[in-house]
Amino acid sequence: MYLLRVNMHTGSISKEPVEEDLIYLGGRGLSSKLIARDVPAHIEPLGNNNKLILAPGLLTGTSVPSSGRLSIGAKSPLTGTIKESNVGGTAGQRLARFGIKAIIIEEKPVDNSWYVLHVNSEKIELLPADYLAGKGNYDTAKELRKRYGDKVSIVSIGPAGESCFSAATVAVTNIEGNSSRHAGRGGMGAVMGSKQLKAIIVAKPDSTASLAPQQPERYKKAIKRFALALKSHPTTGKVLPTYGTTTLVKMVNELGALPTRNYSSGQFERAEEISGDTFLNLISQRGGRTGHACHPGCVIKCSNVFNSSEGEYVTSGLEYETIGMLGANCGISSLDVIAKADRLCDDLGLDTVETGAAIGIAMEAGILNFGDGEAMLSLIREVGKGTIMGRLLGHGSVITGKVLGVNRVPAVKGQSMAAYDPRTLKGVGVTYATSPMGADHTGGNGLGGDVDPLKPEGQIEYSIKFQEAAAYFDSLGLCWFTRAPILGDLTLVTEIANSLFGTDWGPEDIVNIGKMVMRFEKDFNKRAGFNESHDRLPEFMLTEKNRPHETVFDVSAPEMAKLFSKNT
């Protein structure tokens, strides 16, 4: 495998050997290592010196079930920290099967032209693409399929990324070619936009596996055992294939952690209307789908296809966090409105979490009313039009709150929280506060477990465990949902890794990957000026009691600082 270095200034594209210390890194581990090592920590995220890294996970491209994640990393324009955001869809597996360990996008073109990077088995080239300027992700993918054939995978940015908005995503097409999978958090789309790279076109590789296993029989067995474990666990075998993450609406609402009307309550009185059951009913009435895979080889299939009442495709992969933030947090109880908003965000290339938080703030500021779905949809459309209000929204909740004069902003280090109120789910709150990537649910969100989510005790240890786990799942390229069986039996992973690589890893080696990756990240952040003082939730979460539990976030900041510094 090799590193692909693309210099947007000179136009040079080079294949470089993988240094020895990078061999067992993949995904987030590799992107964070490369950024921490090669990007000076003080640089301007949208300037010439940032690098955008796209790295398939260590197992991505193999036949390991649900291992198709692609990590996208850079210094974040949203948080100023190191950032990695990973995504399903079909591109990650393909890049790995082309032998690409990571793509490193450097510098900026001299002109303001747009480019695409075309990756296929014959060659890899940068091509001018001004014909795509201003196009949404769906149309971009359509146009590129017209030019490069039906089978290509597309990694692209929408108008939000082109405008370098801090909440811009990178979209990846799913099996059907829809741009519905997004590396959503941290503004990776803005960094791609700053490089004037509109899309990466990935042909279908001839090879069907990135690596040949060292011990084929043992590997085959390990894969089978893992697939069975996923199939037989109630979460990955039943709940997720049936409901996807929409099952969380009811559960989180009952816990009292569903952000409602800009985090002014943890319960939404109309939660039933946006629940998994309602969702499922609509889907079955309208010919949509659940049990939908975002990439080949996923056995969980948590994705879905949501159609309009006329039976026409609206969006795919509608997630709990989107329903929570664009729904309850905005006082919206119509799944049709939420699905339309999701499609708009996907097309513009806009993080639904950040956007939902920003709209909740605009609603609190009186720009539009809580619950007004049509006003919400037109507000999102303004992002594409580049109006000042649209630009605010495109830069996320902190900027929106600052400019509109709202101090109740649910964010840490510039990034919005994701549909889990930390006053009720205090372990998630610790993750929001201390994650190297701002208030990111993907930084180590774990519901359940044996810690009472309402009490401060034990939350720090709980968060550390989940953050380290997220770091190694994201590095291996395993979908975070596979944790359902894995966290109880890490030999599911070591058996696969050892038979594949010929290593002799024990469970602690897997955990150590997570610890190491977090060290890379925290080291970068420290050099960029972050320290324990920044590991705090916003003041209103510490002082304003949340319904229904009448609790504030009360895990002690010095205690967090102490335990985390001990741990890293």
Add this chain to the structure above:
Amino acid sequence: MYLLRVNMHTGSISKEPVEEDLIYLGGRGLSSKLIARDVPAHIEPLGNNNKLILAPGLLTGTSVPSSGRLSIGAKSPLTGTIKESNVGGTAGQRLARFGIKAIIIEEKPVDNSWYVLHVNSEKIELLPADYLAGKGNYDTAKELRKRYGDKVSIVSIGPAGESCFSAATVAVTNIEGNSSRHAGRGGMGAVMGSKQLKAIIVAKPDSTASLAPQQPERYKKAIKRFALALKSHPTTGKVLPTYGTTTLVKMVNELGALPTRNYSSGQFERAEEISGDTFLNLISQRGGRTGHACHPGCVIKCSNVFNSSEGEYVTSGLEYETIGMLGANCGISSLDVIAKADRLCDDLGLDTVETGAAIGIAMEAGILNFGDGEAMLSLIREVGKGTIMGRLLGHGSVITGKVLGVNRVPAVKGQSMAAYDPRTLKGVGVTYATSPMGADHTGGNGLGGDVDPLKPEGQIEYSIKFQEAAAYFDSLGLCWFTRAPILGDLTLVTEIANSLFGTDWGPEDIVNIGKMVMRFEKDFNKRAGFNESHDRLPEFMLTEKNRPHETVFDVSAPEMAKLFSKNT
């Protein structure tokens, strides 16, 4: 003397004795000490827990020439650091003569009503003042004089402060009652607005001195000697009384440090049209004034009154920084437009430096054209109307740049630089980078001296010296211009202080006040999450060469960190 504590939540007003360790603190020293000691460093600047401190300097209220400064301090909503901004005008002396060592404004009212604080010899009271809501500073002062008599001094905020905009100032009336003196930097007006305090009305005290000197004869002699030193120094005796600070336009332009069109050049081809000579000509043709004092007892009289071509009052105290930032930096060469913009900013309660920087950015973004004076004036008016564009501007250059997609933002720690390009004046650049208060010219701006401003060598020591000096001048309540004679002979100050207080200070004791004050401030900032990583100029100043000298800012950040950590 006593501390006056005003709690806006309970409405309580209490006089408190001055603790022993506060006795020799005044102005910035006192405000920074109180904030560092009593305000938790992590609090939200516009939240309930910030405190606004108004403290006359240690010598303010005495007969010491040009000692009438009033310090206004808080945790800044613009920078997130501790902040002090000081101002002339008549209120500082009066508060001191009422025996008030500092006013501490705490918490917020339960309702959204506006209040005024009325200070007179009979009593001190908080009074409802919704009749002032939305009024500009000039009208506010007029209305309050109608109600409280012609002789009152007014400390007030305009619509920008009411809206809690981060670039909002606190205005103080001058001798004629015009609200033309402003504590401009760091958004102190926003903090006052967050407390719902529209104004402080200060009656004329019976006493004419805040303190009786311990050694009257020696004191009288020391005062005379100081006045003579000011009168006989060319800067304070001649240049400033004649031109005010407008003399700097030509000088800074010749040095190549006059920010032009959003810092894209250090020389403005039409600098002559906004120079001190042109200014003086207009003033003499139109019946304006120079040699105008902002408070009684000033012997320098650097202020001015600028009239329209019809001979009508437009503004007063038009400063170099305003001409530089609203003029050259916006490509504007009309002193009439600049004076109107200054008046608008004074009335809205908006920092002219921050506003000029933000407009330069809006011009670079294409919202209006460089040099379009009428468009600039209407843009400033939008701040008062509260449009989204006006809100952007009201929050300063960093927010404006972020939202409009301009990366060339001349700011440090959220605050704009003030009309001295640090690529040419590298000592000022070190001060911008390392001051505890963001890129603030008042943090220790010193032109001239024996260090070549274009070379990196010696700039750090130069900046440290001026920053410490600024800290003791601001604490003593001495106008920064009095440094002209004082920096060469600190006994001018020690003689005054020793005869007044009965102390036995040497010059090093005065310098130590500056060192101590900076320690209070850096300690607060450290607890708020700032460290040497934040002591940096924006990337474009390090990479983009400035005309005419073709230089970048090249004082090494690690070197700055090293010398400053040694020093504090």
